[in-house]
Amino acid sequence: MSEKKRRRGDAGPSALGKKSRPASRAEELRKQLKPDADILASVLKMCAASKAASSSSKTLTLSDLNLSSACREVSDRDSSSVLLSIERAALDAAFSILSGSGFSFDVPSRSSSNQLYVPELDRIVLREKTSSRPFASLSTVRKATITARVLSLIHAVLRRNIHVTKRDLFYTDVKLFQDQTHSDAVLDDVSCMLGCTRSSLHVVASEKGVVVGRLVFYDDGDRIDCTKMGIGGKAIPPNIDRVGNIESDALFILLVEKDAAFMRLAEDRFYNRFPCIIVTAKGQPDVATRLFLKRMKTELKLPVLALVDSDPYGLKILSVYMCGSKNMSYDSSNLTTPDIKWLGVRPSDLEKYQIPEQCRLPMTDQDVKAGKDLLEEDFVKRNEGWVEELEAMVKTRQKAEIQALSSFGFQYLTEVYLPLKIQQQDWL
């Protein structure tokens, strides 16, 4: 074996012991790589285009579309203004009671019939419908009470200037809330009522995401330099409102679905060869990572390239980053990052890079159904390239993970696949 190895040199584990076809294709592609300076030129072009696009065409808002009275969105607001709104709501209730009319909350409806996909914005927003929640009604007394309690708890949290989780909130009055779904739902109601994001209420979700690369920011006053975060990277903070002073000399943001690919990129310090910021939520994106990506994209105006598995779930993950999830549609402008480019692994890459047959996985019936469902989604239909790729995936019934690229060598991802993708501007 020692002999074998020497013959093989450092070409990686793939050079021998494989059918020659895919391996030779892998080498062929490696030879197509231009010098890094040339590849960087493509990146610079993309970066400039992205910055120009975001400065010339300002981001559309509901009011640009004359929808601000018909639709409802929340925005980030500072604590003192949220405190004032809560106190205003309490005063309104008190006046109403004193005038003999009892009290009632006016709560925006979050049901799907009140949701609207706005193609110009490429995301889901809430329509204007609200419903009344009177205290003096048998059907709403409980919800009205919970609403008052949640308002008062949020007031306490904001006054102390701390952050809590939904679970903490639930535990402060289990007797009233009974089930966490009840306090969670009212928390979303309160967010819509006050017109502010959940972050502005200082209620945070646990974070899963990590970031590494050409990025400097402040986390609760501490300066974080993400080029000096080793291989482990920096955990993305749960409370986005304490993140500030985002700076970067990166040319793009590389959004990675999986942990393992993130580790490869971090260990190879990919960001030193191609100046970029590398982010992952380790699977399904959590709120903290989505907020963080949005903040970076908005402030740095960098293009976002996505590296996900070639299966319907990879694309679904992209859709969550781009268009949001339905149950938080009222907060879509803060949570969603439009215009993410699908870099790979795309169904067409399976042929282009000749991923060996045995590294492709057959799609189950459920996978195929998920793929077909995606073809019906507006955010897919808008992008012809995506439709073609997805149709090909459903037709061939084949999927592949990012890690299937390891079949050409452990570092094929960072040494050949990504550089070539960027050189060829091969994204959709």
Added chain:
Amino acid sequence: MSEKKRRRGDAGPSALGKKSRPASRAEELRKQLKPDADILASVLKMCAASKAASSSSKTLTLSDLNLSSACREVSDRDSSSVLLSIERAALDAAFSILSGSGFSFDVPSRSSSNQLYVPELDRIVLREKTSSRPFASLSTVRKATITARVLSLIHAVLRRNIHVTKRDLFYTDVKLFQDQTHSDAVLDDVSCMLGCTRSSLHVVASEKGVVVGRLVFYDDGDRIDCTKMGIGGKAIPPNIDRVGNIESDALFILLVEKDAAFMRLAEDRFYNRFPCIIVTAKGQPDVATRLFLKRMKTELKLPVLALVDSDPYGLKILSVYMCGSKNMSYDSSNLTTPDIKWLGVRPSDLEKYQIPEQCRLPMTDQDVKAGKDLLEEDFVKRNEGWVEELEAMVKTRQKAEIQALSSFGFQYLTEVYLPLKIQQQDWL
């Protein structure tokens, strides 16, 4: 509500709207708190005792117990020595083939009948039994081939000085491995054969853990100061062999089961009031976090206090940190951290802190069974206090989460519960 709030002041959300009993108990306990200097004195005492214990009684090893010939353990080894061992194995095979005897690997058995709990070490180790894996036998030819292939892949990884995941390894030869469980199992075999840890083979698991507090270390050459990691904390690196120069002025390590409690501690910068290092694996401990905790404990000789949910799974999590899991028993000395103190939340705390009835959860039959099973485990039986607590849990059939403490105010955990626990040296 605005009025209500003013009366309540900043006492947190608990002061009103609760039955007075638990809330007044909460206040009573708050009054028992001594000044921080006094509490720190208890911590110093504990820290000194822990350092004395670890310097006077050196950690027992298999050879101290005359078990080194009967039992097998792996240890961390540097890349060049592992490379030599692999080349030696290859040469042995070549000589054997040239002498006309074909070749065979001698593989330690990892079956449960070959495992042994050593009470003096308080962990599971492997006995010495090995089995032969000849190439020239129909029943073992496949496994022998896979073993040779894995050895050669690991050789390539070590020569390039990179790290890969088990999944990467699998994808380099899907045709041979067929299923990832096959390459994973042989990887464990190879680890035992070569007598080195999986980290020494540069095969890493994805990390989930985060750390914050009075700790400075190097991650792949980057200096990480964990007092300057904001609220998000530093992601624990997947490759422990690139972690070095661990330094700390902490007095203890606080091991936290859950993310939400970690966030509370990080936001309140608990480590500034009581010098400590705060670690969480966000639930079930992963290998990277276990290795990291072990390294910290060994190098800094600090006591470890654990904060877990009061349910059988909280204790199970402790058992994984302390005694390891059965399927990696050959690596138990590197993965396990003995002598973790169970700080809370303990079943007796439910009464002591008068956690309100509605914040306690009924145990399911499955929970009770898990509790009873734990009572049969050696690592529980060795600690009388643990047995009593666990018996009480099973008897009352009540469990509680760490976050149940939020019912006394969002910061009760950091302001009262933990300081009082430490002041009273209330751990088992």
